[in-house]
Structure formats: structure tokens, C-alpha cells
Amino acid sequence: MNNGYKNRLKDSIFKYIGVFACFIGLILLAILIGNILYDGFNRIDWSFLTSLPSRKAEKAGILTAWSGSLWIIIFTFIIAVPIGISAGVYLEEYNRKNQLTRILEINISNLAGVPSIIYGLLGLEIFVRYSNLGSSVLAGSFTLALLILPIIIVATREALKAVPASIRVASYGLGATKWQTTLYQVLPAASGGILTGVILAISRALGETAPLIVVGALAYVPFTPTGPMDEFTVLPIQIFNWVSRPQHEFSINAAAAIIILLLITFTMNGIAVYFRNKWQKKINW
Amino acid sequence: MYKTKEKIIEFILKTTALITVLTTIGIIWVLLNESIIFFKEVSIIDFLTDTQWTPLFANKHFGILPLISGTLLTTIIAISVSLPIGLTIAIYLSEYAPKKLKKIIKPLLEILAAVPTVVYGFFALMVVTPFLQKLIPEMAGFNSLSAGIVMGIMIIPFISSLSEDALSAVPKYLREASYGMGATRLQTSFKVMVPAASSGIIVSVILAFSRAIGETMIVAIAAGQQPRLTLNPFVPVETITAYIVQVSLGDVQHDSLEYRTICAAGMILFILTFILNNISFWIRKKFREEYE
Amino acid sequence: MKYKLEAKNIDVFYGKLKALNNINIGITENAVTALIGPSGCGKSTFLRLFNRMNDYIDSFKLNGDILIDDKNIYEKDVFVDELRKNVGMVFQKPNPFPKSIFENVAYGLKIQGIKDKEFINTRVKDALKQAALWEEVKDDLNKSALALSGGQQQRVCIARALAVEPSIILMDEPTSALDPIATAKVEKLIHTLKEKYTIIIVTHNMQQAARISDYTAFFYMGDLIEFDKTNTIFTNPKMERTENYITGRFG
Numbered sequence: 001m002n003n004g005y006k007n008r009l010k011d012s013i014f015k016y017i018g019v020f021a022c023f024i025g026l027i028l029l030a031i032l033i034g035n036i037l038y039d040g041f042n043r044i045d046w047s048f049l050t051s052l053p054s055r056k057a058e059k060a061g062i063l064t065a066w067s068g069s070l071w072i073i074i075f076t077f078i079i080a081v082p083i084g085i086s087a088g089v090y091l092e093e094y095n096r097k098n099q100l101t102r103i104l105e106i107n108i109s110n111l112a113g114v115p116s117i118i119y120g121l122l123g124l125e126i127f128v129r130y131s132n133l134g135s136s137v138l139a140g141s142f143t144l145a146l147l148i149l150p151i152i153i154v155a156t157r158e159a160l161k162a163v164p165a166s167i168r169v170a171s172y173g174l175g176a177t178k179w180q181t182t183l184y185q186v187l188p189a190a191s192g193g194i195l196t197g198v199i200l201a202i203s204r205a206l207g208e209t210a211p212l213i214v215v216g217a218l219a220y221v222p223f224t225p226t227g228p229m230d231e232f233t234v235l236p237i238q239i240f241n242w243v244s245r246p247q248h249e250f251s252i253n254a255a256a257a258i259i260i261l262l263l264i265t266f267t268m269n270g271i272a273v274y275f276r277n278k279w280q281k282k283i284n285w
Numbered sequence: 286m287y288k289t290k291e292k293i294i295e296f297i298l299k300t301t302a303l304i305t306v307l308t309t310i311g312i313i314w315v316l317l318n319e320s321i322i323f324f325k326e327v328s329i330i331d332f333l334t335d336t337q338w339t340p341l342f343a344n345k346h347f348g349i350l351p352l353i354s355g356t357l358l359t360t361i362i363a364i365s366v367s368l369p370i371g372l373t374i375a376i377y378l379s380e381y382a383p384k385k386l387k388k389i390i391k392p393l394l395e396i397l398a399a400v401p402t403v404v405y406g407f408f409a410l411m412v413v414t415p416f417l418q419k420l421i422p423e424m425a426g427f428n429s430l431s432a433g434i435v436m437g438i439m440i441i442p443f444i445s446s447l448s449e450d451a452l453s454a455v456p457k458y459l460r461e462a463s464y465g466m467g468a469t470r471l472q473t474s475f476k477v478m479v480p481a482a483s484s485g486i487i488v489s490v491i492l493a494f495s496r497a498i499g500e501t502m503i504v505a506i507a508a509g510q511q512p513r514l515t516l517n518p519f520v521p522v523e524t525i526t527a528y529i530v531q532v533s534l535g536d537v538q539h540d541s542l543e544y545r546t547i548c549a550a551g552m553i554l555f556i557l558t559f560i561l562n563n564i565s566f567w568i569r570k571k572f573r574e575e576y577e
Numbered sequence: 578m579k580y581k582l583e584a585k586n587i588d589v590f591y592g593k594l595k596a597l598n599n600i601n602i603g604i605t606e607n608a609v610t611a612l613i614g615p616s617g618c619g620k621s622t623f624l625r626l627f628n629r630m631n632d633y634i635d636s637f638k639l640n641g642d643i644l645i646d647d648k649n650i651y652e653k654d655v656f657v658d659e660l661r662k663n664v665g666m667v668f669q670k671p672n673p674f675p676k677s678i679f680e681n682v683a684y685g686l687k688i689q690g691i692k693d694k695e696f697i698n699t700r701v702k703d704a705l706k707q708a709a710l711w712e713e714v715k716d717d718l719n720k721s722a723l724a725l726s727g728g729q730q731q732r733v734c735i736a737r738a739l740a741v742e743p744s745i746i747l748m749d750e751p752t753s754a755l756d757p758i759a760t761a762k763v764e765k766l767i768h769t770l771k772e773k774y775t776i777i778i779v780t781h782n783m784q785q786a787a788r789i790s791d792y793t794a795f796f797y798m799g800d801l802i803e804f805d806k807t808n809t810i811f812t813n814p815k816m817e818r819t820e821n822y823i824t825g826r827f828g
Contacts, residue, residue, distance in 0.1 A: 003690035004659050011469035018377025021370045022390050025397055025441045032400075032408045039411075083301045090298035106566065108305050113492070113562035114555065115499020117526050118312060120533070121551045125315040129539060146308050153305070179294045200399075207401025210501035210526065214533045214547075236403040236502075243407050243506055251411055258404050269399050273392060383635055458672040465628065465668070466685040466737065467661035476688065477674055 033262070040255025048256060053220055053238070057249030062257050065238035067224040068137070068217075069206060072234055075141030076148065076205050081198055084149050085187075088156025088194075093182050112150040119147045120214025128215055135216030138228040143215050144208060148201040155197020159190035192279020196272045203268035207261070209236035235261050316555055319548030326542060332549070338512035338523075340546045341532070347546070349553055351512035355429065355522035356554075359504050360497040362433025362518060363440060367493060370437075371444025372486065376474045378445070379452035380460075391446065398442045406506030409435035414507065423519060427509030430518035436503050443493040451485020452478055484572040488565045495561040499554065501526035525554045580644075581606035581775045582627060582745065587641035589622055589799075591634070596622050598799045600641075604792070609767060609776045611786035611807065614796035615822070620779045623796065624747050627777065628664040629657050645745070662689070665738030669750040671730035673722035673737070678705075678714055681722045681733050685741035700740050707773075708736035709766050728759025735766065746770065748778040752785065764789050783823055787811050795819045 051061025091108075095101050123143030133139040163186050171181040187194075212234055220241075221233045235257060242254035324332070327347045335348025374394070378387045413431040418424050455478055463473040479486065501524075509521025510531050523531070529547045537544045580603035589597035597619045604610050612620040622631065629650065631637045642649045650660050662685070673681050682701045691697060701718075705711040710732040714725070722733050731751060738746055748767070752760040767776060767789050780786050786793050787807060794804040795816075803810060803819045814820045 004656060006690070007469050007472065007658065007688070008656060011471040014471045014474075015377070015381050018373055018381055021373035022377060022382075022394070024370060025374075025394055025438060028438050029397060029400075032404070032412070035408070035412050036404075083304055086298050087302040087305065090295075090302040094295055094298060104302055104305065107309050109566060110559065110562055111305055111308060113495055113558055114312065115501070115526065115558055117499065117501045117529055118316075118551055118555050121529070121548060122308070122312050122315055124533075125319075126311055149305060149308070153302075177291050179291055203399065207399075207403070209401070209403045210505075210530060213530055216533070236401055239403050239407065240502065240506065243403070243410060251407075254407055258407060261401060262404065265399060265401060266396070269396065385635075456672075458668055458670055459674060461630065461666075461668060462672040462674065462734070462737075463684075464630065464633070465661060465666035466688065466741065467658040468684075468688045469658055472688045476684070481675055 036255045036258050036262070039252055040257070040259050043252050043256035044259060048253075049260075052222055053233075057242075057247060057253055060250075060253055062235065062238055062260065064221045064224050065233055065235045065257065066260065068221065068232035069234040069236075071137045071225045071228070071232060072140050072144065072212075073202060073206055075137060075228060076144045077198075077202060079141055080145035080148050080152060080201070080205075083145070084152025084198075084201075085156050085194060087149070088153045088160065089182060089187070091153070092157045092160040093178070093186065108150050108153055112154065116147055116208055117210040117214060119143055120211030122146065123211060123215045133229070135218070135231055136229045137225050137232045140212050140215050140217055140232065140234075141228075143211050144205045147208065147211060148205050151201040151204065152197055155201070156190070156194050159193025159197065160186060162193060163189045192275050192282065196276040196279065199268050199272040199275070203265050203272070206268070207236060207265055209234075209240055212237060213240070312555065316548050316552040319545045320552045323542070323545035323549045326545075327549075336514045338528075340543060345542075349525075349550065351514045352523060352525045352528055352550060353553065354514050354516070355504075355508065355512065356498055356524040356526070356557075358516060358518065358522060359429045359433045359436060359508055359524055360494060362430060363436035363497045363500075364490070364494060366434050366437025367440045367444050368490060371441045371489075371493075372448055372479075374441070374445040375448035375452055375486075376479070378449050380470050380474045380478060391449070394442045394445055397439060400439070402439065402500060402502040403506070405435050405439050406432075406503045409503055409507035421519060425509070425520050427507060427511075427521040428519050429504075429508050429522045432504045432506075432508035433518065435507065436497055436500055439500075439503070440493045440496055443496060444489045447489030447492065448482070448486045451482040451489065454485065455481045484568050488568050488572075491561050491565040491568075495558045495565075498561070499526065499558050501530060505530040525550045580604055581646065582777075583642075583644040583647075584623075584626070585642040585644065587623070587626065587639070587643070589619070589626070589631075589640075590636075590638040592636040596799055600801045602794060602801060602804055604775065604777060606775050607771055607773070608791040609771050609778060609789055610792040610794065611790035612777065612779045612794050612796060613781075613783060613786050613822075614802075616781075617798075618796040619799045620794075620796045621749055624749055624777060624779050627745065627747055628661050628666055630666065632657060662741050663743050664745045664747060665741065665743035667731070667734050667738055667746065667748045667751045670754050671727055671734055673725075673730050673733050675721065675723055677719045678722045678725070678733055679718040682736045682740050684737060689741070700742075701736075704736040704740035707739050707770070708732045709762065709769075710736055726759070728755050728762055731755060731759070731763060732766065735763075739770075743774070745775045745777070748776065750779050750781055753781060760785075783811075783825075795822060797822070 048061050050063050051059065052063055054060040091101060091104060120143065123139060127133050127139040127142045128135055167185050167189055168181055171185045217233055217237055218231060221231055225232045239254050239257045242250040332347050332349055335346050336350055337346035337348050338351045339346045378390060409431045413435055414426060417431060459477055459481055460473055463477045504524045505527040508524060508527060510523050510527055511521040512523040515522065528550055532543055532547045582604040584600050584602045587597055587600040600623065612624060614620050625631050626643050639651065643651060674684065679701055682704050683697050686697050686700060710729060713729060722730060725733065752763050770776060790807045793807045793810040795802045797818060803814060803816045810819065811823060
């Protein structure tokens with residue numbers, strides 16, 4: 001009869017399945033990283049970082065790729081961050097519960113779910129062609145800026161929400177206007193949370209490949225960009241290009257470039273988590 | 286004086302918020318505009334019923350079905366990997382794991398979602414496919430199985446994190462009621478907690494589904510670029526997103542039919558994800574009202 | 578004298594915080610024992626020792642013995658799930674599952690793996706009758722339990738506990754979320770239930786303790802200050818602190 005025994009047995013079996021499920025993802029991640037390190041680590045040297053692309057795998061480097069990524073990230077940051085924070089402030093601090101804010105909210109959550117490649121099509125038509133920017137750094141940056149805008153807006157709103165109402169009330173009590181309160185009291189108090197969101201958004205933009213391919217970023221660019229109107233490539237596209245080639249030497253190059261990309265991505269995520277923890281401790285007074 | 290300044294500032298803030306609306310309008314306008322011209326040249330019936338997609342060949346066919354089937358095939362493989370693992374993780378973390386362990390595991394798992402997708406593509410093509418080929422010799426170098434599995438790994442945190450949030454949001458007293466009756470943690474999880482959190486769990490799965498449909502680089506690298514109406518996971522297929530990449534890599538003339546095909550394909554992709562996102566939005570709203 | 582339940586030298590810690598301090602008590606069979614005291618005095622923690630509901634709290638630590646029918650329930654060979662079939666619990670807030678009334682009451686039987694429908698039907702009916710709810714819900718057994726009133730929900734929870742035929746029922750402020758009429762019904766029910774069950778009830782409400790209990794234990798800051806027949810506690814308390822509390826001078 002002993003159902004109790006069976007139930008307890010199933011319970012403890014599931015416990016081990018649960019532990020296993022938690023670790024399977026992490027184990028696969030470790031295999032992925034291990035594999036890439038094994039393939040690519042020895043390929044990384046100074047000349048790999050400072051060489052132009054080449055048809056010969058052993059001569060090729062990632063200079064144009066990482067400098068292109070840098071250009072793209074800087075301009076994406078300049079475009080997206082002020083707009084994103086400002087829109088977040090509007091929705092959270094100036095929010096009048098009306099039809100407009102409702103539409104804005106539904107719209108932003110929808111935009112966050114639009115596949116990134118669709119942003120590529122948007123960028124291709126609006127920035128590359130209609131605005132005549134061509135397949136330039138600027139066109140790519142505008143495209144990525146629109147892509148990460150919802151992330152920054154949502155992060156800004158979450159951070160502002162966490163700021164205690166007492167701070168606002170205290171500031172109004174001293175006769176400050178809404179904008180003064182927002183700028184001098186609320187935003188500084190929320191800055192840790194906003195910073196976390198911004199870093200995560202930028203790290204997302206850094207890893208994006210598809211929209212930039214659609215916008216027309218090239219795999220082979222023989223020079224580094226010197227201005228926002230130059231053509232460009234980025235690290236992920238360079239990796240994609242190398243992965244797509246049949247020769248084994250190029251996949252070694254891809255692995256080496258992935259190490260660099262992951263290094264930057266993980267560093268940024270680590271910094272974001274650090275700021276979030278630090279800020280959460282501060283905000284919970 | 287102060288008043289005018291405040292008004293101007295509010296106007297500027299509002300304008301930046303409206304950029305998001307312009308983005309949506311822009312997306313719909315671009316896709317619709319080119320799609321309309323496309324459908325003047327290609328019958329919409331052919332588009333939806335033809336079983337071949339060969340717009341880049343001499344003998345042109347414009348049937349979107351092979352691209353949709355490729356997209357759904359990789360997506361379903363991804364969900365069948367991530368749903369059982371993700372849900373098990375969510376239940377383990379919310380019902381079994383000590384709080385300290387949960388605090389470590391959750392952010393670690395979220396790293397999976399932070400890895401750039403091009404890296405996963407490399408992993409699928411260079412590691413998973415060769416490994417699977419040893420087990421299944423007839424498997425092609427490009428196939429939907431490897432791409433789907435790796436995509437599944439990538440979206441595990443989408444399901445595990447959101448489902449865990451949903452489980453944690455179930456009032457504690459329901460869990461206690463079940464324990465109080467002598468139920469084990471497993472019985473409590475599946476008979477009480479999962480049903481009570483079902484809407485949140487469904488939302489997580491829909492969002493993961495939508496994410497998988499729109500995923501590009503993994504399938505573009507590892508699933509191949511051969512549109513094919515098949516359910517066979519061992520042969521090359523092409524997804525909507527991979528097709529857009531394939532065309533974009535070539536030199537596309539603006540006013541060409543090829544260019545319009547990527548907009549028409551993009552339109553289908555946009556509609557699919559739009560519907561899924563709004564279903565999840567609707568469920569979430571209903572769910573929130575239930576608890577208040 | 579033989580006790581149904583006994584607590585011997587009980588200390589409870591949450592991390593470094595000591596929640597209960599050297600508690601010794603014996604609980605009589607087929608009687609109602611009330612645990613009273615101000616909030617945070619440890620009475621709920623104490624109640625939850627008898628069905629080991631504190632087990633899942635990460636920092637919980639217990640010293641001492643809890644005996645049910647002379648058996649220490651914290652020993653390794655005691656399984657929590659079987660213990661809880663013998664020791665039912667009713668909570669502060671009515672907490673029916675979001676299922677039908679029938680499914681709620683049948684829950685305990687089903688998780689034991691009982692599949693005999695006839696048997697389950699009989700038990701559900703008996704439990705609802707014992708909980709004085711049968712007449713009110715017999716035609717709506719498939720209705721969601723959440724559609725009932727608060728008082729009815731609480732009686733569903735009592736029926737749910739009775740369906741597995743425990744010998745002990747723990748009640749953690751079972752009427753604190755109910756209106757006076759529903760409270761009166763539940764109190765009347767407790768009175769009839771003690772013929773078959775041993776009942777321990779935590780209550781905030783001293784009149785309630787006086788009305789329904791046979792024994793009363795007064796807790797204060799983790800200590801058991803006084804334990805005696807209810808009559809004695811309320812008319813002739815030995816400790817000054819007990820008197821101050823029951824006369825409403827603090828708490």
C-alpha cells in the first residue's frame with residue numbers, strides 16, 4: 001500500500017532532476033566557453049588585434065571590426081541614452097493616467113518584442129535610403145538606438161519607481177518645481193538603476209548582428225572608420241563572416257574573435273550587476 | 286516664467302516618448318508599403334499556398350510556406366528543449382532550493398541570455414552538429430535540430446526566470462495549505478503551485494516562442510539557407526529571418542523584387558510576433574486583475 | 578495523567594534570534610487548548626511545531642522534544658507527510674485552493690493516492706457534514722471554493738483537514754478574518770469537533786479563548802508564563818502578567 005513511500009521517493013528524485021536542470025544550462029555554457037577558448041585562445045596576439053581583414057586567415061585581424069564596434073557603440077549611446085531616459089522620466093514622473101500613456105505603454109512593450117532583424121529593415125528604409133545616410137556608422141547607430149530604446153525606457157522607469165515617494169514630497173515641500181525635483185533629487189537617486197539598464201542595453205547592442213547586416217554593414221571593410229559617415233563592420237559580423245567560410249583556419253579566427261566579444265560582453269554585464277547590487281543596497285534605506 | 290519653462294520641458298520629454306510611437310508607425314509603414322507593391326506583382330494566394338520559395342532563381346516561386354515551416358520547426362525544437370528544462374528550474378528554485386542558492390543560480394542562468402547570438406551560431410555549427418552527426422550519421426551539416434537545440438538553451442532563462450517569478454507571486458498561504466495536508470513538495474508544486482501560476486507560466490512560454498521565431502543568427506549560421514517544406518530536423522531549412530539575412534548579404538537593388546520579398550517576409554514575421562506579444566500582454570493584464 | 582501531545586524543554590531559534598524559551602506543556606486529548614498572548618510572543622511558532630510547518634524555514638532550529646502519543650515527531654523515522662495526515666491545520670486566512678469545493682475537500686485523499694471514487698465521495702460528504710457546511714453547499718460541490726463567503730471558505734478548509742481523519746487539529750487564529758456571524762458558526766463547530774479531535778487553537782481574542790477552550794496557555798516574549806484550566810486562568814490567574822494581559826492592561 002505504501003503510497004507515502006512512493007510519494008517521498010518521487011519528491012526526492014525530482015529534487016535531483018531540479019539540480020540537474022539548473023546545472024545543465026551552466027554546463028553547456030562552460031562547454032561552449034571551453035571549446036571556444038581551446039580553438040581560439042592561441043590565435044589571439046597583438047597582430048590579430050591590429051591587423052586589417054585579409055583573404056589569408058593567418059594574416060587576418062579584427063582591427064576594423066573592433067574599431068567599427070567602438071564607433072557604433074559610441075554613437076548608439078549618444079543617440080539612445082538621452083532619449084530613453086527622457087522618455088522614461090516622462091512616463092514615470094509626468095504620467096497622467098490617460099489614453100496617451102496607455103498607448104505609449106502598450107507600444108513600448110510591443111517594441112521590446114519586435115525581432116531585431118525587423119529594426120534592420122526599418123533602418124535600411126528610413127536611415128540608409130530615405131535619410132540618405134548610406135550604410136554608414138550613423139545609419140547603423142540610429143538603427144541600434146531604436147532597438148535598445150525600449151530596454152532603456154523600461155530600466156529607467158523601474159529605477160524611478162524604486163525611489164521613495166518621500167524624496168519627491170520633501171523636494172516639493174521646499175518649493176521646488178516638478179522638473180527641479182526630478183533633475184536634482186529623483187534622477188540622482190535612481191542613477192544606479194538607470195546606469196545598470198544602460199550598460200545592459202549597450203552590451204545588447206554590441207552583440208547585435210542581424211540588423212546591421214540588413215542595414216548594409218559589410219563583412220569586408222579594408223579600413224577603419226574615420227567619421228560617422230564611413231562604412232563599417234562590427235565584431236559580430238566579422239565573426240559571422242568567418243564562421244560562414246568552410247576553411248578551418250577561419251573558424252579558428254572566429255573563435256578568437258568570439259573570445260574578445262565575450263570578454264567585453266561579460267565584463268559589461270558584470271559591471272551592470274555590480275552597480276545594481278550596490279544601488280539596491282543604497283536605495284533600501 | 287517658471288511655468289513656461291516647466292511646460293517646455295514637459296513638451297520635450299513627451300516628444301522623446303513619442304519617438305517610440307513613431308518607431309512602430311515606421312516599422313508598419315515600411316513593411317506595408319513594400320509589401321503592397323510586392324503583392325501587386327505576386328498573387329497573395331500564391332504567396333500563401335505555393336510550396337516553393339525560389340525568388341532568387343530563374344524559375345521564381347513565391348510561396349512563403351517553406352520559410353514559415355522552417356521557422357516553426359526550429360522554434361518548436363527550441364521550445365521542446367527549453368520548456369521542460371526551464372520549468373523544472375523554475376519549480377526547483379521556487380519550491381526546493383534554499384534562498385541563498387536561488388540568489389546565485391538565477392543571475393548565472395541569465396548569462397545564457399546575454400551571450401551574443403552569433404556565438405551560439407558558432408556553437409551550433411562547430412560543436413553541436415559534429416557531435417550529433419556521430420549519433421545520427423545521415424544528418425546534414427546544416428540542419429534545424431542543432432540550431433533548435435542551441436536556441437532552446439539560449440531561451441532557458443526566459444522561461445525559468447519569468448515562470449519562477451510567477452510561482453513566487455502565488456500567495457504563500459496556498460503552499461502552506463497543501464503542506465498542511467501532508468502533500469510533498471512535488472505534489473504541492475504540480476497540484477497547487479503550477480496551476481495557480483499557470484497564466485504567468487503561459488506568458489513566459491509565449492514570450493520565449495516569440496523570441497525564438499525572431500531569432501536570426503543561430504539559424505542563419507547553423508540551419509542552412511535552403512527553403513524546404515519539411516518536418517525532417519536533419520536536413521537544411523531556411524527560416525524567415527535567415528532569408529532576410531541571405532538577401533541582405535548580397536547586393537540588393539532598392540527597387541527590385543528581391544528587396545520587396547524581404548519586406549513581405551518581414552511583414553509575416555512582424556505579424557506573428559505581434560500577435561504572440563499581444564496575447565501575452567492580454568493574459569498578463571487579466572492575470573494581474575485576478576490577484577488584486 | 579496521560580497527554581495526547583507533549584512539548585519537553587522546547588527552545589526555538591530563527592538564526593540567532595531565540596523565539597521560544599524552554600517550553601514544557603502537556604495537551605489533553607479531546608479537549609480544546611487555546612494559546613494566547615500578544616503578537617510576536619511565539620504562540621504561532623509553537624503551534625506549528627506540532628505539524629513541523631517550520632521545517633522549510635531556512636534558519637529554523639529546534640531543541641527539545643515534541644511528543645505525539647509518546648512518539649517524538651522530530652525523529653528521523655517520522656515522515657512529515659504522514660505526520661500531517663494525523664495533524665490537520667486550519668490557517669488564519671481562509672486558504673482554499675483555486676479548485677472546486679469537492680476537489681478542495683478531496684485533496685488530502687487524492688495526494689495519498691486513493692482512487693476509489695465511492696470512498697472519496699463518502700469521505701467528502703462526511704467531512705462537509707462535520708464542518709456544518711453540507712446543507713449549504715451540497716448542490717454546488719463543483720463550484721469554485723473561491724466563490725463562497727469567507728466563513729464558508731474557512732469551513733471548507735476545516736472540512737479539508739477533517740477529510741483525512743486526523744486525530745489532532747491545529748488552528749492558527751481561524752476566525753481573525755471573519756465577521757462576527759461567521760465567527761460564531763466556526764466557534765460552535767469547534768465545540769462539537771472536540772468530541773472526536775484534540776484541538777489546539779491560537780487566538781488573539783481572549784473572549785474567544787474563554788468561550789471555547791478547556792485549557793489556556795499564556796505566552797509572552799517566547800516564554801510560557803502560565804498554563805492551566807481556562808476557568809482558572811480567567812478567574813484566578815497565578816501570575817500578575819497573565820492577569821494584566823487578560824484584563825487588557827497591555828497587549
